[in-house]
Amino acid sequence: MSLLGNLLWILLGGLIGALLWTVAGILCCLTLVGIPSGAQCFKIAGLTLAPFGREVRLGSFGAGGLIGNILWLLFLGWELCLAHLAMALVCAVTIVGIPFAIQHLKLARLSLVPFGSVVL
Secondary structure (H helix, E strand, O other), X not given: OHHHHHHHHHHHHHHHHHHHXXXXXXXXXXXXXXXXXXXXXXXXHHHHHOOOOOOEXXXXXXXXXXXXXXXXXXXXXXXXXXXXXXXXXXXXXXOOOHHHHHHHHHHHHHHHOXXXXXXX
């Protein structure tokens, strides 16, 4: 079932989300300081291509993760969160789109605190 969900996901908006995460990763990698954030973006772009059957847990992070999450939230996190919330709203209009909206909400939460989060 998750294979079918992931195929429909890519066709109905998942590719757009993955492209947004990839562009964010490229922007972060333009500076040496942003390379860890860029690496996280590329990992999350992979998750965005196939979110069904995978779970995201917000893990514990130390002082470095806290600083990374705060900087991430200030520069790129809120824009990606708003994009996923908008796509979730569009998907939630129909009953068929509700599972896709749930996946967008999962990714919106992840876009706020990517450091310390674990994808299972």
